[in-house]
Amino acid sequence: MISVAFVVFEGFQSMALAAMPVFEYANFSAAQTLYDVRVLSENGHTLRASGGLSVCTEAFDGRVFDTVIVVGGDSIVEQAPEAVLGYLKASIHSARRTASICSGAFVMAQAGLLDGRRATTHWAYARELQARFPAINVEADRIYVIDGSIWTSAGMTAGIDLALAMVEKDHGAELARAVAQKLVMYHRRAGGQSQHSALLELAPKSDRIQTVLGYAREHLAQPLSVEQLAQVANLSPRQFSRAFRAETGQSPAKAIENLRLEAARQLLERGRLTLDQIALETGFTDRRRMRETFLRVFGQPPQVIRRNARADMLV
Known part of the structure; x- marks a missing residue:
């Protein structure tokens, strides 16, 4: 079973958690528990997301997760909580892959995880990401980018494509297609696809x-x-x-x-x-x-x- 942790913080964009059902429906489609998904935060409190949604979380502890995904906010994350940065810095050595959704790339960058790597974020924030972190090779028009164990995605809905790509990598294209069908998606967009329609x-x-x-x-x-x-x-x-x-x-x-x-x-x-x-x-x-x-x-x-x-x- 593959363990997945979504890392959140006060004021995060609730739409980023739209990627969670991908793993839920992978379990449903396979008729077995392929993924165990948790939502983590610094203290395990109930956090208020964008739009007033409250989300129950579990605290950071010594658990090791296969996949760690940090979410973004409604805008550029100017300074992520130190506890979140510390958690990401530690998990990069224990997790098989570490990912971000939308402006979560700024959190990854602040943790120093994107230096010397290819990455993407929402098109509206791409120039700012490149300007603030010149050591990153920002690919501004990509749906998602995979560079070794680091995965980054564009806007919130692109997180769904990223999660589907993870399912396909883990369990094959047939399961990923089944999940996309259940989510009423036309098809899983490839990472190289443009963010613009x-x-x-x-x-x-x-x-x-x-x-x-x-x-x-x-x-x-x-x-x-x-x-x-x-x-x-x-x-x-x-x-x-x-x-x-x-x-x-x-x-x-x-x-x-x-x-x-x-x-x-x-x-x-x-x-x-x-x-x-x-x-x-x-x-x-x-x-x-x-x-x-x-x-x-x-x-x-x-x-x-x-x-x-x-x-x-x-x-």
Whole structure:
């Protein structure tokens, strides 16, 4: 049985504990107790989290945990309690892996656990993490990062992806998929996936433009010309282009490229299709054009993104 400790402190973000049910449902799906999960704090008091939620905790003691996960707060953790830092410094030598969720990376950094390592945090705090702790190699646009025994994740919901990756590492992809299904997740996001969603960034206001984007996402293999999209919106091409830019801040061509890049990156990280197949399915026509677009936007070719995703899962 694998023991997991969530380390919390006064004012922590309650959403960080959304990763806990991943281990609970792993037990349920496997019909056996694979994980024993505890919530720890300095004194074992009932702590008040964000939004007024009260959480019962157990005190730090001499117990050794396989996995230690420190959570974050609603903002940058300026100075974590000394007892929390001391606990993390000690656990790094006894735990198989030590992890953070969201701004919990600042707690890990204050404990000196991220020096010389790759790490991530919520995109809004990434620059501050890099500025305050220059010895860290901050990868600002990653869902989660694994560097040896240290795991760090982005925003609160990314902690769920991190926990699912732990389950997959411990007990295989089939169990992780079963847990994701029970949590009604579309799929487990790979660590290399961007923190940003193309559709969320577009944020169209009208149902008409939302319908067009939904259509485009389902038909990425097609050319998706302005004329074709305008027909879906029941507008003339000129009216459609004007309305689309007004609502999204992007041209239709740029938005479609971003949707194609996002879809191609997800397929690369899952690793099931060849580069030629991915290029066709996402509308890049061929792998050369896809490669050129990846280099221009991400600064890396598709092969490197796939290799990094595989490396994360082998750790």
